[in-house]
Amino acid sequence: GTSGRLKIHGFVCSPTGKRFLLHTDEADGTDRWIYETESGDLRPVKAEDGVGFDANAFSLDERSLLGSRGAELVVFDIASGRTTQVTEDSDPDAIANSRAIWSPDGKWIAYVRSDSSAIPKRAVLVPGDPTYRTFQETRFERIGGPIPTLRIGVVGAEGGPTRWVKQADQPGTFYMNTLGWAGNSDEVIIDKLSRGRDAREVLLANHQTG
Numbered sequence: 356g357t358s359g360r361l362k363i364h365g366f367v368c369s370p371t372g373k374r375f376l377l378h379t380d381e382a383d384g385t386d387r388w389i390y391e392t393e394s395g396d397l398r399p400v401k402a403e404d405g406v407g408f409d410a411n412a413f414s415l416d417e418r419s420l421l422g423s424r425g426a427e428l429v430v431f432d433i434a435s436g437r438t439t440q441v442t443e444d445s446d447p448d449a450i451a452n453s454r455a456i457w458s459p460d461g462k463w464i465a466y467v468r469s470d471s472s473a474i475p476k477r478a479v480l481v482p483g484d485p486t487y488r489t490f491q492e493t494r495f496e497r498i499g500g501p502i503p504t505l506r507i508g509v510v511g512a513e514g515g516p517t518r519w520v521k522q523a524d525q526p527g528t529f530y531m532n533t534l535g536w537a538g539n540s541d542e543v544i545i546d547k548l549s550r551g552r553d554a555r556e557v558l559l560a561n562h563q564t565g
Contacts, residue, residue: 361388369413374433376400376412376420389433402431403438414461419512421464426451428466430512441514444468449494452508454531458540463562465509465543467531473501502527507534507545509562520545520560 367376375390387400387408400420402408406429408422420431428442441464442452449472455464471494478490496502504526508517520543532546537559545558 367408367410367412369417370415371417374413374417376408398433400431400433401436402429406431406438411456414457414512415459416461419461421455421457423453423455426453428452428455428464428510430464439512439514441510441512442466442468442508442517444517446472448472454534456535458509458536459538460540462512463509463540464512465507465534465536465562467534468506468508470504470506473527474503475500502530502550505529505531507543507560509543518562518565520562521565522558 361377361379361382363377363379365378369375373392375392377388377390379386379388383399385399385401387402389398389400391397402422403424405424406422407424408420412420412422414421418433420433422429422431424440425447427440430439430441431437432439444450444452449470451469452466453469455466457464474494474496476492477495479493481489481491483489507520507522509520510517528550530548530550530552532548532555533544534546535544536542537544541563542559542561545560547556547558548554
């Protein structure tokens with residue numbers, strides 16, 4: 356716990372409501388805490404530098420937190436305080452792993468890998484002193500040009516190789532609407548949109564078989 360008062364900026368509730376992830380002002384070297392509702396215990400979340408957590412952080416068994424560090428996905432084990440990086444293929448300039456979601460048994464994580472390396476860059480003005488204008492290169496989609504290439508992956512909560520879902524579509528020809536689990540820990544539901552966003556396809560894929 357902590358001897359001082361905590362100013363809470365936000366929180367994430369676990370599936371059963373027995374645990375809360377609190378986002379606070381920094382105190383005792385951390386700005387995130389796990390609050391146990393039944394015991395009243397408060398423990399610090401000392402994940403590695405740069406790790407952030409969103410609204411889907413808690414695994415369904417409430418033992419782990421799913422987060423990100425830059426474009427990589429990480430898992431924080433609440434009991435041991437250990438942080439494990441589970442993806443290793445991101446590139447801050449072009450490749451990102453996102454939309455991650457826990458499987459019902461807490462052993463798997465489904466996510467979307469987005470590769471924007473084929474999208475050209477253009478110079479964008481950086482707001483600042485108008486007498487010293489500066490620009491930065493930013494990837495920008497154009498009508499008829501390349502769009503991000505999307506892949507659906509499933510990786511173990513302890514890390515290891517990603518299992519990629521096989522898709523019939525050509526790379527860079529569709530957008531993702533939603534990704535979720537089909538009520539079990541073997542199958543994922545993939546909701547896709549055509550490039551023109553005028554057609555929708557919902558697929559059921561088994562990550563054990565691809």
